Amino acid sequence: MSTNQSLVRADGLYFTDCGLVIQAETTLFRISRDFLAIHSAIFRDMLTLPTPSEAETLDGALVVRLPDSAQDIDTMLRALLYSDFFLPPPLPTSLDNLTRIMRMSHKYDIDILRKRALAHLDAIHPMTLDAYEALPLRTSTWVSDRPTGKSCLAMILLAREFSLDWILPFAFYRVCVYATDLEIIESTLALIDKAAIVTGCRLLQGNETHRLMDVLSEENDFKFCEDPGGCAEGRDFVREMVESQRFITEQSHALGQSRYAVKSDLPLEVWTQRIEPAVSGRDSNMCMECGSQLSNEFAVYLKDFWRNLPQIFGLPDWQNLQDAKKTALTKE
Numbered sequence: 133m134s135t136n137q138s139l140v141r142a143d144g145l146y147f148t149d150c151g152l153v154i155q156a157e158t159t160l161f162r163i164s165r166d167f168l169a170i171h172s173a174i175f176r177d178m179l180t181l182p183t184p185s186e187a188e189t190l191d192g193a194l195v196v197r198l199p200d201s202a203q204d205i206d207t208m209l210r211a212l213l214y215s216d217f218f219l220p221p222p223l224p225t226s227l228d229n230l231t232r233i234m235r236m237s238h239k240y241d242i243d244i245l246r247k248r249a250l251a252h253l254d255a256i257h258p259m260t261l262d263a264y265e266a267l268p269l270r271t272s273t274w275v276s277d278r279p280t281g282k283s284c285l286a287m288i289l290l291a292r293e294f295s296l297d298w299i300l301p302f303a304f305y306r307v308c309v310y311a312t313d314l315e316i317i318e319s320t321l322a323l324i325d326k327a328a329i330v331t332g333c334r335l336l337q338g339n340e341t342h343r344l345m346d347v348l349s350e351e352n353d354f355k356f357c358e359d360p361g362g363c364a365e366g367r368d369f370v371r372e373m374v375e376s377q378r379f380i381t382e383q384s385h386a387l388g389q390s391r392y393a394v395k396s397d398l399p400l401e402v403w404t405q406r407i408e409p410a411v412s413g414r415d416s417n418m419c420m421e422c423g424s425q426l427s428n429e430f431a432v433y434l435k436d437f438w439r440n441l442p443q444i445f446g447l448p449d450w451q452n453l454q455d456a457k458k459t460a461l462t463k464e
Contacts, residue, residue, distance in 0.1 A: 142202075145209050152179070153195045159202035161209055162193060171212055173241040200236070208236040211245050220248055221255035227283050231290060238294060250296075250461055257287075257299035259450060259457070261438040264302070264400070281311030285319045292322065297447065298457035304445040308333040309395050332445040336398050340437060340444075344399055347433045348374060348426075358419040366418035367426060374402055399437050403430060 138158050145161045152165040169176040178196070188195040198205060211218035211233050218225055218233060230252055237245035258264040284306040291299050307316065307329055316329055348371040357363050374397065395401070418426070442449055448456075 142206060142209075145206065145213070148191075151193050153190045153193045154205060155195060155197045156200050156205040157202040159206070160190075161205060163209060163213070165194070167212075171242050171244060175240060200239075204232050204236055207232040208240070208242070208245070212242070218245070218248060221252045225252060227286060231286065234290060234294065247461070253287075253290075253296060253299055254457070254461070257302045259298060259302075259454060261435060264438070279306060279310050281307070281315040284310050285315065285321065288321060288325055289319075292325070295456075296460060298453040298460070300447055301442040301445060301450075301453070304329060304332055304447075305336075305398075305400070305441065308336055309398055309401060328445045328447075333395075335444050337395070340399050341397060343437075344402060344433065345371070345374065347429050356421040358421065363418045363422040366422065370426070399434065403434060 139155070140159055142159050142161045145163065147162050147164070150162050150164045152163055152168065154161040154163070165179050169179050207229055211229070218229060230249055233245050234249040234253075236242070237249060256267070258267060284303065287299065287303040288307065291297065291303060311329075316326060319326070321329075348367070439450070442453060447453070
C-alpha cells in the first residue's frame, strides 16, 4: 500500500497484531479478521473468499476499502469491540450512535448490534398503556430525557427506513407533542407521513380533547365525599387548568409560535401534568374518594384513547403491529 500522508489510523481501533485493515474515507482501522467474521455474515462471506496474490496489503495485513463514512465504521467497530460503548437499555446511548448502529448492523448483518438497537427503540416506544405508564419521567435514555422535535422526527425516518412500523404510533404522537409546524414541513419525511401527522394532530387537539373535556365535566355524585363543596371546586380547578393550557396552545398555533410551547393539551400530557397531580391532592383540594373517582373516569378514557391511537395516524391496529414487532425481533 502506497504511503499517503492524508491517511490516519483510528484512535483505539488500530491493533498492530491483527490481520485486516479497513479503509473508510481517509481513516484506517486494523482489527481481527476472525472477530469480524464471527459477528458479521457479510464480512464472513467476504473474508472467506480466496485472497488474490495481487491483493493490497499494509504491513502484511489485507486491506479492504469500504464505501461507508469513517464515522459509521468507527461507531460500528467500537460497539463491537468496547463493551461499554453501546450498552443495552435502559442504559444510555445517543441518537446519533443508535442511528448509525441500526444502519450498519442492517447493512453488514451484525445481529447482536441490530437486536440491541431494536431493544433501545422498543424501550422508548410503548405499545400498551401499561408500558407507557411504566416509562420513568426522567431517565438517561436518549429520547426520554429531553425529547425534541428533530429527534422525534428522526424516529419516524428510522422506522420507515427499516419497516419498524410498531414504533410509529407513539413516534407520531411524540411528534405532535414536541415538533413545531415548521420542523414538520421542513423535514425529509414522505408526504404521506406529513399528512398523517397533520391529520393526527388535528384529531388529537379536536376530537380527543373534546372527549377529554367531557370526562372532566361529568358530575360527581359525592356519595362518599368528605367535602362536596371543596371537591366540586377541585374538579372545576382541574378543568380550568386544562382549558387554560388548551387556550395557550391554540393561541401559539394561531400566532405561528408553536415552536415555543410543548403541546401540553394532548391526552397523555394532560394526565401526567394535570390530572395525576390533581387527583393525588398536590394541586387541588379534592378528597381521596373524589380524586379516586376522577382518576378511574380518566383511566377508562385513556384505555379507549390508547386503543385508537394507531388509527388516529392511519396505521394498522395494535395487534397487527405486535405481530410485525415479533417478526422483527426474532429475525435471524
